[in-house]
Amino acid sequence: MLRGVRLGVMIGAALLGLLPEGARADIRIGLAAPLSGRLAAQGLAMQQALAAAIKDVNAAGGVLGQPLILDVEDDGCARASGEGAARALLARGPLLVIGHPCSSAATAAAPVYGAAKVLFIAVGARHPDVMLGGAGAPILRLAGRDDRQGDAAAHWLAARAPGKRVAIVHDRTAYARVIAERAAQALKDAAVELATVFPIVAGKHSYAETIARIGDMHADALFFAGYPDEAAVMLAGLAAAGQTVPVLGSDALATEEFALVAAKSKLSVQVLLPADPMPLPHGEDVFGARARGALEVWMQAVAALGSANGEAVAAKVRDPMAVLDTPSLGKLAFDPAGDLAADPFVTASARAGVWLVDRRP
Numbered sequence: 001m002l003r004g005v006r007l008g009v010m011i012g013a014a015l016l017g018l019l020p021e022g023a024r025a026d027i028r029i030g031l032a033a034p035l036s037g038r039l040a041a042q043g044l045a046m047q048q049a050l051a052a053a054i055k056d057v058n059a060a061g062g063v064l065g066q067p068l069i070l071d072v073e074d075d076g077c078a079r080a081s082g083e084g085a086a087r088a089l090l091a092r093g094p095l096l097v098i099g100h101p102c103s104s105a106a107t108a109a110a111p112v113y114g115a116a117k118v119l120f121i122a123v124g125a126r127h128p129d130v131m132l133g134g135a136g137a138p139i140l141r142l143a144g145r146d147d148r149q150g151d152a153a154a155h156w157l158a159a160r161a162p163g164k165r166v167a168i169v170h171d172r173t174a175y176a177r178v179i180a181e182r183a184a185q186a187l188k189d190a191a192v193e194l195a196t197v198f199p200i201v202a203g204k205h206s207y208a209e210t211i212a213r214i215g216d217m218h219a220d221a222l223f224f225a226g227y228p229d230e231a232a233v234m235l236a237g238l239a240a241a242g243q244t245v246p247v248l249g250s251d252a253l254a255t256e257e258f259a260l261v262a263a264k265s266k267l268s269v270q271v272l273l274p275a276d277p278m279p280l281p282h283g284e285d286v287f288g289a290r291a292r293g294a295l296e297v298w299m300q301a302v303a304a305l306g307s308a309n310g311e312a313v314a315a316k317v318r319d320p321m322a323v324l325d326t327p328s329l330g331k332l333a334f335d336p337a338g339d340l341a342a343d344p345f346v347t348a349s350a351r352a353g354v355w356l357v358d359r360r361p
Contacts, residue, residue, distance in 0.1 A: 027063055027095055028069055028095060029094060031072045031291070032072075032075040032098075043099075043101075046291035049288030050295060051070055053296075073088050075100055076105065077102035077104065082102070082106065083108040083112060085109065095308045096118070096119050096308075102125060114139060119140070122141045122142065123143065123287075126144055126274060128146060138314035139338050140318075142297070142340065144274045150180070151186050152346075153168075156223075157192070167245070169225070170224075170225040170226055171199075171201075171202045172202065177199075183195075198213065214238070215241060221246050222246070226252065232258065235261065235262070246268040247268065248270050251271060260350070263352070270348060271348055271355060272348075274344060275342065279293075296327060318335070318336050320336065
């Protein structure tokens, strides 16, 4: 009985970095990522980067005097396997889990980590539901949010609509409708009252009626939320009708094929791109650098607190005054919800079949 109590005390002390001198207990770092299937390259890059980072950390003495070990699960980039990977990792007692770059896996896994009060740093997953891990769940997200595209679009539209005449077109898909509705509400909040939303039906070869209505309202700017096929038809129709309205597209349009279409168009066309943290120039793969950056965020917070408690670390990082300067990703700050406190989307223009981020004024 006393032996069991002593072991429990040592485990609890290890979690806080308070083991007696000479006693060592590994701190387990979980990685959940696609290690098979079409996105396996992303997961393998994350695994390699974290393995190398942990080797360096351990060579320098570990964290709170304890060595780190990497524990990896393949989340299959899918809902069911993502939840399964989360449960498998939790069974082995990690203090931190990094990964789940696919939103389907991340949204399924987040409540599992939240219930266990284990810190989860989502890397790459941009669906808003990733952060719904339960009240007070220690979750951070190292990526922009999909649902904030509407806010970014509204800012762009308002700046280009001196007459406050804005057209918003969406293709009725759930993805596009949410973005369009958010953009319309943000414009209303900004006192741009003459914003008209035009739903279209995907798959048509002409949107002449919608284009005529956009012309009748003398739109100053147009936002298209949807997919490339319909956007290409819309651009061709606008140009054929002699309209010169500047066009902004949602991030689903940021394909190589649509870049070629946009570059040839008579209209000014830009798209939104997620402004996820980019690696500093150290030669590391982008997915690997983001995974390493997540570990660096955790390490800085743990060092400041003197504790690896997941809820305390999350609260520390979410503090509006906290700015972390990571070797892999530079300066990062998080909002009280655990999302990055930065513009989640930037605009880009087409050049020779690729989308290049526009310089900011």
